[in-house]
Amino acid sequence: MQWLNELLFGTGVGHSILLVAVTIALGIWLGKVKIFGVSLGVTFVLFVGIILGHFGMHLNHDVQHFFKEFGLILFVYSVGMQVGPGFFSSLRKGGLMLNMLAVGVVSLGVVTSIVLHFVTGLPMSTMVGILSGAVTNTPGLGAAEQTLHDLTGASDPTITLGYAVAYPLGVVGIITSMLIIRAIFRINMDREKEVLDHLEQEDETQAMALSLVVKNPAVFSKTLGEVHQLLKKHDYVISRTMDSRTNNISPAHSDTVLHEDDRIFVITNPQNAPMIINFIGTEVQMDRKQWIPNETNLISRRFIVTKSELNGRKLGSLQLRKLHGMNVTRVNRAGVEMVASASLPLQVGDRITVVGSEVGMQKVEELIGNSVKRLNEPNLIAIFVGIGLGILLGSIPIILPGIPQPVKLGLAGGPLVVAILLSRFGYRYKLVTYTTPSANLMLREVGIAIFLACVGIGAGDGFVDTIVNKGGFTWVGYGILITLLPLLIIGFTARKGCKVNFLTLMGLMAGSMTDPPALAYATNTGNHDSSAVGYATVYPLTMFLRVLTAQLLILFFCS
Template sequence: MDWINDLIWGQGVGHSILLLSFVIAVGIQLGKIKIFGVSLGITLVLFVGIIMGHFGITINTHVIHFFKEFGLILFVYSVGMQVGPGFFSSFKEGGVTLNMLATGIVLLGVIIALVLHFITGIPIPTMVGILSGAVTNTPGLGAAQQAYSDMYGVSDNSIPLGYAVAYPLGVVGIILSIIVIRYIFRISFQKENEQLEKAETSHSNEAIPISLVVKNPAIFNKTVAEISSLLEHTDFVISRIWRDSDKKIDIASANTVLHENDKIFVITTEPNAEKIKIFIGEAIDMERKQWIRMESQFVNRRILITKPELNGKRLGDLKLRKLYGINITRINRAGVDLVAKPNLTLQVGDRVNVVGTETAVSNVEKVLGNSMKRLNEPNLITIFVGIALGIILGSIPFSFPGIPQPVKLGLAGGPLIVAILISRFGYHYKLITYTTQSANLMLREIGIAMFLACVGLSAGEGFVDTIVNDGGVAWIGYGFIITVVPLLVIGCVARYFFKVNYFTLMGLIAGSTTDPPALAYSNATAGNDAPSVGYATVYPLTMFLRVLTAQLMILFFA
């Protein structure tokens, strides 16, 4: 029976993987249990690891260190790939206000944590762990551990202990803050829905269809190309034309000539729609379905771009309209319809809306790829090139006056920043950054599960002693203060001064704490997409700030 003893208490590879697999599997299963409709999810992996570590079942120090760091790298890199495409666009329009408020929540939490540190004398590493648990932010925990390890060459188990102690009440505190704000301002869901409906307009760059009759004498007998040059800075595509003379529909090309009373089907954006209506003629009540019924000789199909060689190319460079006699009117990217401008850069995973004859559209399909099988294949080169570049960036020391140790972005910050940049700008360098949502989620969940299991196993030995003898119960209270005070203060400011819609505010609160259970509660309560939009708007910047502030607190105050 020695083999059983070696598997459970040994130090070999089999023992390490068996123990990790057990901790992760049990933790994930327990995380599905809901209490009052709220579950702790994958965080239960940490607590199962702590329990195992408490009873002395652990892994070789070097092995657990490797698994922990590699899991962290996989997690933060996949998070960066997820948030990267929307990271910079999240600052546009109303997103500026929401991101400023989210930044306020992050900074106020850091200030409260520092104040509690100076009042109570709790060491900064422990307080950073409490802060990360209070705002349910695991990357912040990883960043803090990495920064501490870089400074002192050893890890501090009080960081994950503080995180574990503060986390459960952190989840509760976030949802409680959402409820309290609702009652402070006596929110009426009906009024909030009405406000959303009035304020809701299309995204400035999202494509919308309009039907027009040519009435402006200045454009009679002019070609589509000439009209495009007259409206040089206007985003629009003339897709189809209904000739008043012969009552037939044609695909509009650059050489198509417009005559009086011709009807045209135009794809444009909300801000440009009125300008185009005034310039061309009159808007008519003719829906897209009517155009499709009238054009039986044409088909309208969405085609996936899956050929790697098209990644980073401009739409106009393909000359599809000239070569095949088709029209591309819209390009769907990440759920948003964009106007198909000639200078629009294509990316693998885009869906282009093609109009033309069956034969022509089939030929274009061969050019663009349209292979779901190819799209599902993982682009491992980009992933590992990005991880390598992230580790290099994270290892570069930056010296600042007054700080004894050089500052490094570390294994958390480096891959996160590189992933954001690659996912946003990688296509310029022919890097295929597209990954399916399921593939990204798989990579992320494997990484975070490995990290949490290793952290729990390492910290488990002193967990009970910390709670009983080292003031761990007080840590719970400090964590609750760090959770609730910033959310209530900034939440009231957002509602009273900025008049933020309550449903959007729910998403702001959930996003500023990167807390999925709070988002799930918000979506179920609101019954619309506003919380998800608010969450997605502030999530990228918040995630970046949580990682950055956790490291800076260790570097400046540890």
Template sequence: MELIERLLFGSESLWGGGVAHSVLILALVVALGVMLGKLKVAGVSLGVTGILFVGIGFSYFGMNVDEHLMHFLKEFGLILFVYSIGLQVGPGFFSSFRKGGVTLNKLAVLVVALGVATTVALYYITGLSMTTMVGVMSGAVTNTPGLGAAQQAFSDMHAGADAPDIATGYAVAYPLGVVGAILTLIGLRYLLRIDVKREEAAAGQDSDAQKDLTTRRLSVEIVNAAVNGKTVAEIRDLALRDFVISRISRGGGSPELADASTALHCGDRILLIAAPRDVEALVALLGREVDAEPMVHDKAMISRRILITKPELNGKTLSELRVRSTCGVTITRINRSGIDLVASGNLQLQIGDRVTVVGPELSVAHAERLFGNSLKRLNHPNLIPIFTGIALGVLLGSISFWIPGIPQPVKLGLAGGPLIVAILIGRYGPHYKLVTYTTMSANLMLREVGISLFLAGVGLGAGEEFVPTLAAGGYVWIAYGAVITVVPLLLAGIFGRFYYKLNYYTLIGVLSGASTNPPALAYSAEQTSSDAPSVGYATVYPLSMFLRVLAAQLLILIFG
């Protein structure tokens, strides 16, 4: 019994209660928290936030770890978490602002702004401290990086001191933040009088964002005399649109490959790959759409997706590789992070891209050797960019700068600095031959370990104050959190439907992404067979995450 007591409650003769004690407590908190997070009530679970509640329970009953050790683990876990998120969203962060994505991101900014405005209004109405209100806001929108950013900002302002009420507010508001978001999406369906069958049929058809994030293949017969005899390159300049001709059939003959110098003549049939938004204009320019099946199923040509795994190809453009002349194949599209891109000549390749090549079987095999296509090589982690990026992120986060009207100098902190550096490295690293690719499983492991350490540290630090705070009236914070959850989503949902005319399934995906709420996305995706909710979520998630982190810090710096 004495051994168990020393392991659970520590020993005063050892620093921090002893290494075995600290490791045991952290391991138990994380393991039990993950198990708690998997329990579902009415189809809703706490997820990884279960770790926070278990940590609170351990701390309340006196099972804790050394304060300095806990502080280090919490901050290091936060850095790992936000950095891995930045690497994940980086490649799509700037592309999410293209064309139709701007509309969806405007709506997401409105959701964040309404949430901040509601928080400030409750701050003045209730008289609660801003640290409490920021914790409640972060819990209400299930945004853990915002919680970390707020705690880091408060610590910077007060010489390393912690504000337990930030974590307490987060823990109190989080459960209803998950449930409230889903209930609001359900309420919007009835409030907006959504015709489910009609919305399902139209899902994704009118979404500009959807049209930007995919490609379409079709067969066209050349009938326009104005393009007769012109080369593919000349037609591309004339159309002012990116497209790739996968193969061409002349006079009903066998399909053959085409390149920029291939001349098109009336009666030729081509297999064309382009963005959906460009299809109508290209068909109008070239001729008429015909059945693509005969060309697709020609046995002389095969199509195969090849994985880019050779580091020397990272950052090179397709035109630099000259695969048509060296391998005898045509690259028609590139799949990056689940998104199909048209294979234009100025597109830079990245490690982990999957290129679709078309050509004879021997030529395709030659292309495989050129690109690598080795999963084993990708499984080897690239640690240099990760830790170099973390170091740069910490440096950036430590730089102070002044914002007019704010009495304290502002820092991006250990949440904002690594997040911004990771986004920039994820987006621009390949331009400078920097291999930033990590497998999805490796990124997820890094992220989960980081958030587990962070939540365990937060919970263990907040446990002693949690129950007394609830008993002293903290339960009212649940209602405040519900207001911050529901009001912005409700108002933005009505605005997005009537002003932007968004499809319902795209709309609820955007609202889920603006709330950085994975359970809400899971609910949204279950309501339709289309991927409109997922596209909406992915389009606005990077900017929403960045704004949530920044808003939490600014509220602390201005009012805290």
């Protein structure tokens, strides 16, 4: 039975892998248990690892180091791939204000940590761990550990201990701050929903359909191509036309001639709609079904772009209207409906709405792929090219004034930045970065579970001693301050000064802490998509800043 003893209590690779597997399995199972409606999810793997480490279970040092770093890389890279497409767009328009408020939450948390460091004399490495736990940000923990190791050549277990002590009440503190803001302003949830529903009807970016009657003499006897030259600065697509003399409906072509009282079916957005209506004539109310009468062979279908060679190509270059008489009216990307302008670059995974004949539909399908099976195949080249570039970027020393040691993005920051950039701009270099949501989630959860298991087992040795003999209970108090103060200050400012809708504000508060359990609470409480939208709007920038500030605190105070 020597082999079994070695497997269970030895130091070999097999023992290490088995221990990690058991830790992850137990942690995820126990993490499903809800306490007051909140569960810790995969984060409970950390606490199972701490318990096993406390009772003498250890990992092979080399295996632990590799697993921890590789798990962290998988996690942050998949997070970057998820948030990247919306990272830059989230900085525009209303998203700019939400992101500035989230930056305020991050900044106040860092300032609070620095003040506590000087007041209490607690080492900054420990304080960064408490900060990461208080804001429930695991990548920040990983970035701090890796930066400290690069800087000093040694590890500090109190980083992980501080994180583990502060994390549970960090989740509770985020939800508590939402309840406090709601009570202070006496929020009526139904009223907040009504306001949001009204604003959604005035959205300036979503695609909308118009039925117009040609009344402007300036466009009489002009072709659609000539009309387009006059309106080319505006985003719109003319899908179908109805001849006023015969009432026949036809797909729109550039050589289609407009006559008085002809009707046209237009896809545009609210921002451009008034100009187009005034230029063409008047708007008329028509059901969409009236534009596809039963006696014609005009049909509408939605296809998925799955051919990698189309990645990055502009929609107009396909010449679907000229070659096949087909009109693309909308492009749905990650749930967002966009006007199908000729200059729009396609990406693998886009869903396009096409209007035309049955024969033409077959041609379109052949051209763009429309193969869900192909879409489900993982694009491993993009993943590993991105990870390689991320490690390269993270290893480049950056010299900043006032910092004695060069700054590095590290194994956490480098892959995160590259993933954001590739997911947004990779199509320009013919790199297919699309992954299905389930594949991305699998990659992310495997990475974070491995990382937390290794971190927990490594920190388990001194956890109880820290709590009992080294002031661990006071760390909980510090974590509560770091959680509550920034959220309450910014939450009050957002509601009172910026008039942010409370449902959106809950998403902002959860996103500024990168905390999925808090988002789940906000979504269930508000029963509206706006909380998720607010979360997604601030999450990318917040995640980046959490990783960066954790590293900067280590570099400034631990050199």
